[in-house]
Amino acid sequence: MDKNKTIGELLEEARKKSGAAKLAGHDIMDLERFAPDTRHMIVFDVLTHESPVGCKGEKTRAFLSDLGYNRALENERLEHIKIRNHAKVRAGNLYYDHKEHDL
Template identity: 55%
Template sequence: MFCKEVLMQRNSTIGELMERKRIQDGAKEYQGHTYMDLARFDDATKHMIIFDVLTDESPVGWKGERNRLYLSDVGYQKALDNQKAGNIKIISHAAVAKGNLYYDHRDMAR
């Protein structure tokens, strides 16, 4: 069984492997960064947020959209400021380390 799985993965493109990982993790696609976006693996990336855009004044996205972004500490602070201003509502947060996501709570949106 394991050998068959490894052989199947060797015949797959990186895009196909990434799509399988997204489905396996139960992640949905939103506006903004994709689940396996290269920004996720950047050394400066420390946070991943999924948020709803509440106003037309939001600097990212359109009112009514749900977005995913991978952010540095500075970018995350700006997102928190936008949430305080009422432009967005963060519904999910994960710390990011070497591309791995560590969600604040198990039941958060993915």
């Protein structure tokens, strides 16, 4: 491990090596992940131009409070977004709903 690189830089290098697309929205190590009221992390596809978050066609990551997550579920119900992945967040740790997930 290169001691001159941050964890974020190492994660970005690993993402590039794996060929995974960069997500819009929050970075995986975004400070929002560690906010006291953050309870959820979602990855979602933006399906419409009317979506309140993101641009149509983007795959986006967001760290959310319970209220924000409920709003995301409502936007999914309205077919503005499609949630592809969800994890509960506790003290910055991610607990995915499914062990096998595709980001």
